[in-house]
Amino acid sequence: MSQSAFPADFLFGSATSAYQIEGAAAEDGRTPSIWDTFCHTPGKVLGGDTGDVAVDHYHRWRDDVELMADLNLNAYRFSISWSRVQPTGRGPAVQRGLDFYRSLVDALLEKGITPWITLYHWDLPQELEDAGGWPERATAERFAEYASLVADALGDRVERWTTLNEPWCSAYLGYGSGVHAPGRTDHTAVLRAAHHLNLAHGLGVQALRAALPGRAQIGISLNPAAVRALTDDPDDLNAKRRIDALANRIFDGPMLRGVYDEDLIQDTSRLTDWSFVKDGDLANIQQPLDALGINYYTPTLVSASADRKLPRRDGHGGGEQSPWPASEDIAFHQTPGETTDMGWTIDPTGLHDLLMRYHRETGGIPLYITENGMACADKPSPDGTVHDPERIAYLHSHLQTVQRAIADGADVRGYFLWSLLDNFEWAYGYSKRFGAVYVDFETQARTPKSSALWYAQVARTGVLQEPDAVREPVAD
Numbered sequence: 047m048s049q050s051a052f053p054a055d056f057l058f059g060s061a062t063s064a065y066q067i068e069g070a071a072a073e074d075g076r077t078p079s080i081w082d083t084f085c086h087t088p089g090k091v092l093g094g095d096t097g098d099v100a101v102d103h104y105h106r107w108r109d110d111v112e113l114m115a116d117l118n119l120n121a122y123r124f125s126i127s128w129s130r131v132q133p134t135g136r137g138p139a140v141q142r143g144l145d146f147y148r149s150l151v152d153a154l155l156e157k158g159i160t161p162w163i164t165l166y167h168w169d170l171p172q173e174l175e176d177a178g179g180w181p182e183r184a185t186a187e188r189f190a191e192y193a194s195l196v197a198d199a200l201g202d203r204v205e206r207w208t209t210l211n212e213p214w215c216s217a218y219l220g221y222g223s224g225v226h227a228p229g230r231t232d233h234t235a236v237l238r239a240a241h242h243l244n245l246a247h248g249l250g251v252q253a254l255r256a257a258l259p260g261r262a263q264i265g266i267s268l269n270p271a272a273v274r275a276l277t278d279d280p281d282d283l284n285a286k287r288r289i290d291a292l293a294n295r296i297f298d299g300p301m302l303r304g305v306y307d308e309d310l311i312q313d314t315s316r317l318t319d320w321s322f323v324k325d326g327d328l329a330n331i332q333q334p335l336d337a338l339g340i341n342y343y344t345p346t347l348v349s350a351s352a353d354r355k356l357p358r359r360d361g362h363g364g365g366e367q368s369p370w371p372a373s374e375d376i377a378f379h380q381t382p383g384e385t386t387d388m389g390w391t392i393d394p395t396g397l398h399d400l401l402m403r404y405h406r407e408t409g410g411i412p413l414y415i416t417e418n419g420m421a422c423a424d425k426p427s428p429d430g431t432v433h434d435p436e437r438i439a440y441l442h443s444h445l446q447t448v449q450r451a452i453a454d455g456a457d458v459r460g461y462f463l464w465s466l467l468d469n470f471e472w473a474y475g476y477s478k479r480f481g482a483v484y485v486d487f488e489t490q491a492r493t494p495k496s497s498a499l500w501y502a503q504v505a506r507t508g509v510l511q512e513p514d515a516v517r518e519p520v521a522d
């Protein structure tokens with residue numbers, strides 16, 4: 047197999063999110079988000095873990111920027127904590143909160159690392175949830191105001207903007223299965239939340255365009271499902287169609303085509319008549335985009351009923367209620383193959399399917415993989431180094447798939463490894479490690495794993511390295 051080069055200017059980045067790394071939950075005027083409340087509710091997060099301290103990035107950001115520079119990364123995707131910069135979710139900004147992000151951005155720019163801001167990575171100010179949260183329309187309006195406020199503060203130095211991260215997770219895991227904050231289990235609320243997240247995106251894009259100079263590039267990060275049917279049986283193919291509607295078309299329909307497809311509305315008609323979609327909403331949601339971010343981990347395998355041979359998959363945090371509205375008669379199966387520490391099957395072909403699909407459906411909007419990576423049960427060796435050959439193999443196979451999609455015509459411009467650091471993995475707390483850099487959660491010491499050193503070589507050379515091409519870490 048010959049080594050092959052990525053396009054010039056390809057972004058090799060890493061990604062994080064505010065609640066998962068920052069800590070400093072009550073510092074400098076920050077107020078609780080729904081994730082603070084959720085974590086402090088007994089029984090919600092494994093081990094009672096919280097993001098109160100997380101990996102202390104709020105105090106260690108300078109070191110973390112150095113780390114990225116040492117790893118040759120040329121882009122960094124991070125999110126803003128809404129309640130750190132606008133504590134009640136309304137009204138004026140808190141300057142100290144904005145200053146933190148401004149300093150971070152300046153340090154990145156100084157190192158030649160492109161800052162890539164995600165405005166919302168799941169940490170809604172608690173006050174807005176108390177007012178009804180995403181099932182309510184007003185939350186979308188608040189989001190647009192928040193977007194303007196951050197754009198006014200950072201728009202002179204940041205060109206890359208993402209409105210929302212994975213609205214599927216916010217709506218379906220937050221309001222459906224309840225395994226994510228705010229922990230509600232109401233399938234009608236899921237559909238209302240999905241629409242108001244879509245509206246937040248559309249109003250947010252408009253607010254960003256109004257506030258930012260012409261060079262700003264604006265997009266969204268979706269976690270589309272690469273849905274497959276267990277068999278070619280028409281009932282299984284119908285299950286696939288329905289999950290495609292609920293996972294993918296409910297978001298990309300209004301965003302890219304200005305519609306909610308008729309089959310989605312029919313499939314969910316016993317839960318809602320969709321009257322929360324008001325005149326003008328679809329036009330507001332369908333905004334021109336400069337980038338589409340795709341977050342990808344594993345494919346989704348479905349069939350018509352639970353009564354099938356393959357074991358059901360528990361990839362959604364094991365909630366008692368399904369995240370999927372109106373889908374009680376659809377079974378979710380484990381895709382055959384090796385799995386990660388999350389129990390997610392390793393299968394890069396789903397990434398190829400999605401890149402080709404969105405290449406076709408967006409009419410050529412530049413695509414970015416804004417998250418991809420794996421959880422491993424990493425442990426330091428006695429000499430302190432951390433070897434994670436499974437993660438190198440995962441990254442290699444997915445980056446190779448990105449090259450294959452580019453060769454097949456997809457306009458893929460960048461890849462962000464999830465994640466820079468081991469961090470707070472939502473309902474799993476600190477029990478799952480996604481980092482390229484190992485974090486000792488007691489001392490907060492950071493140690494690049496062998497995968498980080500391998501990825502650094504890919505980023506430095508712009509060429510996909512063989513999995514064994516890693517310069518193994520050596521003890522000091």
Ligand code: PNW
Binds near residue numbers: 480
């Ligand atoms: C994404 N699912 O979350 C998030 O954007 C990250 O914050 C997170 O750490 C990462 O992936 C790894 O989990 C997801 O159940 C969480 O389908 C759950 C699902 C998908 C994505």
